[in-house]
Amino acid sequence: MTNFVGSVLEATKEAIRALNPQNSTIYESLMVGAGGDVSLKADLMCEEILSARLRHFGHIHSEESGLIEGESQDIIYLDPLDGSTNLSSLIPYYGTSVALCDPEGRTKAAAVINFCSGETFIKTDAFALHGSIWQPIDTFVPIRPLEHASKIGIFEGSHRNAPWVLGLHQKGLKFRSPGAIALSMAYAHNVSFVLFDGEIREYDTKAGLFLCSDLHIHHDERALLISRDPIIFENLLELISQKG
Secondary structure, X not given: XXXXXXXXXXXXXXXXXXXXXXXXXXXXXXXXXXXXXXXXHHXXXXXXXXXXXXXXXXXXXXXXXXXXXXXXXXXXEEEEEEOHHHHHOOOOOOEEEEEEEOOOOOEEEEEEEEOOOOEEEEEEOOOEEEEEOOOXXXXXXXXXXXXXXXXXXXXEOHXXXXXXXXXXXXXXXXXXXXXXXXXXHHOOOOOOOEEEEOOOOHHHHHHHHHHOOOOEEEEOOOEEEEEOOHHHHHHHHHHHHOOO
């Protein structure tokens, strides 16, 4: 797993260096990706860099190109540029999400990296660490919930669900909607909750769910809810379970 994680980090460094936000050509819309969204040139640039380094470890299911044949029977779920709309608007909240799974779909390793801050979250069966992509892994620290209570949560896809927005307001729960679900899941240990309204796609969530496996999680075809706080979790589970 160490070799896989190292390859992800090196490929991501290459992708970060290749993306120049001032180069307007990277924002060109090229095609509708496998995930159903329009792929920018930047998305495909990152996919090319990451897949070239990672296909040795398994077949890649990418949000942009779909299945990319690999050299192993393992499966890699890849969102090469989570939050590319933020990138195109020069909002500094975007990155990559990678999960390595066995042929039965069990996640063995995952990494989520914030391209803007360099914050990196990695997990295998042996460790779960957080650090900077620009620093050696031996400087990373264990992923743990904040010792103090967070005052906000994250609600991705909030524009699609006014009743949930109202419900959160009535419960006195503040939130932000930064616009990159994989990154937001990686920060779940730091915030009071992560809520997502929309289609649950493996490219977006496979790595994040593995990173958050020690937290309270609910997900179905309609919604995803993660919280470190059991009271907030039950409170929000009641909200999102309401019909209407």
